[in-house]
Amino acid sequence: MSDNLKRAAAERAAELVTDGMRLGLGTGSTAAHFVAAIGERVRNGLKVVGVPTSEATRDQAQREGIPLSTLDETRDLDLTVDGADELDDDLRLIKGGGGALLREKIVASASQRMIVIADGSKHVAKLGRFPLPIEVVPFGLTATERAIARLLDSLGMSGELHLRHAPDGAAYVTDGGHFILDAHLGRIDKPNVLASTLNNIPGVVEHGLFMGLATGAILATGDRLVELGQL
Numbered sequence: 001m002s003d004n005l006k007r008a009a010a011e012r013a014a015e016l017v018t019d020g021m022r023l024g025l026g027t028g029s030t031a032a033h034f035v036a037a038i039g040e041r042v043r044n045g046l047k048v049v050g051v052p053t054s055e056a057t058r059d060q061a062q063r064e065g066i067p068l069s070t071l072d073e074t075r076d077l078d079l080t081v082d083g084a085d086e087l088d089d090d091l092r093l094i095k096g097g098g099g100a101l102l103r104e105k106i107v108a109s110a111s112q113r114m115i116v117i118a119d120g121s122k123h124v125a126k127l128g129r130f131p132l133p134i135e136v137v138p139f140g141l142t143a144t145e146r147a148i149a150r151l152l153d154s155l156g157m158s159g160e161l162h163l164r165h166a167p168d169g170a171a172y173v174t175d176g177g178h179f180i181l182d183a184h185l186g187r188i189d190k191p192n193v194l195a196s197t198l199n200n201i202p203g204v205v206e207h208g209l210f211m212g213l214a215t216g217a218i219l220a221t222g223d224r225l226v227e228l229g230q231l
């Protein structure tokens, strides 16, 4: 996706922000355009407070001069704007390509509205082409991996689980100190069932299926912005 398309979706989302809003600030290259757009508006007098979904977003928002808070101080958010790796017609998402799924899901869950910003190619008929990130505790990694594989098998799904690595070759570690297993499933026929059962496995901290959280989406295609759900 070209950076211009990401920016276009992000700038449309920034138009939804009004004085006094408590914002969830997403993570990733598309969300970074939103944070930049809000930063510019803050420098021009907009009064908002942001709760970042990752240390990377916190650093960027601080550089932009956006006043920040935590979910402990600011429990209810008005609007979260975040990217996604995939979304379907029902606004069900796969997130976590950037590794921030746990905080992203906590922040989205504390928000009245969650708007997804993405390019049109992320809009799919069926979720699962993008590997599903599953955040797991390092302790008992192999046992957790086997339990996930058994669950997938019992749901009639197959696919490989790959431990995510950082560019230096070491295991990728999330902001919460966990590992990520990327589940290469190809397609997810029943995302609701997979989402609820994955959470029952000890060792699984969270997964990248976001069900019933996004309320709207702004998708940038080559020549226009497509809006889904409620903005």
Ligand SMILES: O=C(CO)[C@H](O)[C@H](O)COP(=O)(O)O
Residues within 6 Å of the ligand: 026, 027, 028, 029, 030, 031, 082, 083, 084, 085, 094, 095, 096, 097, 098, 099, 100, 101, 104
């Ligand atoms: O879920 C995410 C991070 O955990 C991102 O929102 C997702 O990976 C999309 O990123 P990008 O906007 O860079 O394509």
